[in-house]
Amino acid sequence: MPLLPRRFDRIKSVLNRRMSNLTVLAEEVEKPHNLSAILRTCDAIGILQAHAVFKQSKIPTFNSTAQGSQKWVKLVKHPNIEVAIKSLKGEGFKIYGTNLNEQAKDYRLFDYKGPTAFVLGAEKWGLSQLATSLVDESIFIPMRGMVQSLNVSVASATLLFEALRQREKVGISPNSGEGLNTDLYNKTLFEWSYP
């Protein structure tokens, strides 16, 4: 089916607002509706690609909660958490682990305007010790209730909307393609236009 001009314009305007320097890394987040809600939020924020590590041989599944966002936010799978974090560090990302332990700091204390990756933990266990030892900072979202944690997709949205808020405030959230380098822009435009 040929690509309609209106569709192409829509695709371009969304791509113009994509950022390659903000992302999440999900460590064994397994429930389809959580993974789906996370990708859907990434799409809404303007994230180009998300990262994940899954339990051995687990293939991620999405459900209706994703609303097709898995087509617009590439999910990069890494063999294990160490490889994942090191590769993001290699690309210049500052790595923020989410943690409910004593060392973690209030997430509002940090500046997320530079290359930022939030590491999210499994529904049951949270972040692994290995992940915690590899991140640059441990952060948490203060809570005032009886329950000890937030749902992981809610936590990731809270962090991502804060990062976007900081960027919008100083006018650095992209709107004409400046969030991606030219090669990545063109490659993604082609993939999105001719899936």
Next chain:
Amino acid sequence: MPLLPRRFDRIKSVLNRRMSNLTVLAEEVEKPHNLSAILRTCDAIGILQAHAVFKQSKIPTFNSTAQGSQKWVKLVKHPNIEVAIKSLKGEGFKIYGTNLNEQAKDYRLFDYKGPTAFVLGAEKWGLSQLATSLVDESIFIPMRGMVQSLNVSVASATLLFEALRQREKVGISPNSGEGLNTDLYNKTLFEWSYP
């Protein structure tokens, strides 16, 4: 089983931070994991009770995503949306409907420090026309992606964390019981202590 002193202290410290003047009203939000995540976020924010309208004869169900928050955030069920909104208005709440239509305004334009209720819509349809016509304001969370909407539990968390942020900024988020009147405080303390 007798209530342990440590447990009682924990219950009191959470109750000391509860607010009766911030809430959500869910209109036919049906999926257990969405309803569960919404209540869990309400607990974390410090909301005393949430409100809902369900399709005829539907009984709300929660799943593991709730993590027991349904015990700590009372869900008040109303017979229909008109009764629900009118009763909240009668209690002095300003009613913000979430809407993706042309009339809706950016949620960051409003002040949520006074009595505030956010009305959330069904996963498939969003808010009913009737609800939209009854709210005081229609608001939306700006999105930058291909998908047309956020997951409803993510949207509610984004709004509630913004309301909390505004309140914390000016030091009016309660921490010693001032968010509830004495009767409500005592009644809730009793219910929480001897469930």
